[in-house]
Amino acid sequence: MRRKQAWTIMIFSGMKSRIITRIALSGILLSLFLSASPSGRDVYQPPDPQGDTFRIRNFDTAFLPRFDPAKGESVFVTQQIFDGLVRLDNDLNIVPDLAEYWDISEGGRCYTFYLRKGVRFHDGRELTAGDVEFSLLRLMNPETESPFGRFFVDKVVGGEAFAAGAAEDVAGFRILDRYIFELHWKKPYVSALGLLSMSFCRILPRETVEKDGSRFFARPVGTGPFKFDGWIRSPRLDIVGVRLARNPSYFGRLPRVAMVEYSPYYTRDHFEKREIDVMPFSADLARLGCRVVEGGDLNVYHLMMSCANPPFDRTRIRRAMSLIIDRERLAQAQSSGAVRFRASHSFIPDKLPGFLPSINPVGPAPDEAYRILEEEGYFHTKEFPEILLYMPAGGKIDRTPFVRELTRQFETAGIRLKARDYWKLADLADVRKPFFVLCQSSLAFPDPESVIRPLFGRSSPARWLTAGVPGPEFDALLEEAAVEPGRARYQDLFREMERMIRRDVPGIPLFAAVQRLAVQPNVRGVRIPLLGTTYLDLRDVAFIR
Secondary structure, three states, rough: OOOOOOEEEEEEEEOEEEEEEOOOOOOOOOOOOOEEOOOOEEEEEOOOOOOEEEEEEEOOOOOOOOOOOHOOOHHHHHHHHHOOEEEEOOOOEEEEOOOOEEEEEOOOOEEEEEOOOEEEOOOEEEEOHHHHHHHHHHHHHHHHOOOOHHHHHEEEHHHHHHHHOOOOOOOOOOEEEEEEEEEEEEEOOHHHHHHHHHHOOOOHHHHHHHHHHHHHHHOOOOOOOOEEEEEEEOOOOOOEEEEEEEEOOOOOOOOOOOOEOOOOOHHHHHHHOOOEEEEEEHHHHHOOOOOOEOOOOOOOEEEEEEEOOOOOOHHHHHHHHHOOOHHHHHHHHHHHOOEEEEEEEEEEEOOOOOOOOOOOOOOHHHHHHHHHHHHHHHHOOOOOEEEEEEEEEEOOOOOHHHHHHHHHHHHOOOOEEEEEEEEEEHHHHOOOEEEEEEEEEOOOOOOOOOEEEEEEOOOOOHHHHHOOOHHHHHHHHHHHHHHHHOHHHHHHHHHHHHHHHHOOEEEEEEEEEEEEEEEEEOEEOOOOOOOOOOOOOOHOOOOOO
């Protein structure tokens, strides 16, 4: 007997449903067979029609029994149920998905997508260009209340008129025939495919959504490799997870496992008893002989400085602050079982393809920092003012070891830190003392603009904090990048912006978070993509017998 599972599964079949309380799986699950080749490598055998069940808990701490891609609900699940025009592989390369191929006009403003023919939603209806238009219109519709529609509204031809209610359709969306969809941008948009690969751009069946309304997202229908099969319920019949079944009509590579069961409420005991296959790693799991899989390290933490408040209004002082910090020690002090931190020296994530900044690591050089501050008149004739350190209330950083280590580093340089909490950045606008703000850059889509513009752009909510640093030259480069059609030149522009940020030091990159999963020894095919565990591709997951 491989394992036991004592939660209740609600399985839907057409209009009927039945509850099965599963006490043991022996005799119920059939095996997915893998055999060993003479070289010792795993050889994949065709999956059994029933296959096996893969159970996973990722980094989510709660479960929302709704799956609306446009609202970012249950992204890990929607990734399995829905497809987009294009998708990212584990290394962030753009690859075809529902669009078999595409053309980009010479000016970079028109993208023409040629859909795969014969792709069917889980309810049997064929995918058409009308579904693509409907899904993107819904994303941009203010009534949807999507936090991601803004990425299209001001970039697509006719987007602003549609969002304002002045037009029923978006002029830049054109259906050329049943399988051809055309998208027109106002300006050349070199990052368009990266944006369209995101989970919020998944394609929905128009007729089914219009018929079912909001109920659709409780029992969704997509084109993806897995389809909604039912709920996982606790003994009290509370919904605690979801069950997905392999889509036998999937147009791409079929998943190796027949079922996936996901819940954020699976526990260490479940893993220890081998009732589940994957969960966030912790040190006490190491003794169980599990494997550890790492990845998803594009989220960079950094300290922003109050550049309008003396003495942080001087570039030389800010540079001294940067030289004090030992990023490696900070990363080591913060690392835990489920998340390992690695030092970072750039705002643009250094693993973002094509954007590795050509810069040397910064510091630590506390003696050099002390010399700079002495030359600025501190320590002998005047004391350096106390620095406030604002930490996000309820943030994911372990406050105690972080504050302890950073305080120690600054005390070595003769500077006092005082830690405080903050809820919103705007609440700090009236603070007149010099201060740091700990922030995290989470990529909305895999592009440097997704980091740089929200932090340093003219309309950035942090603009008051940086006091316009790095300055007009930087602003001009950011606007040039917004209309640059060439990928190579686009990358060069952001490398130059990173250099300017390093020169003027409005903030200090600290470390990137690396997610770690514990995986049972008999499980293969789990790989964390650069965007993290929410983008896990479960098609390659298999059991070794």
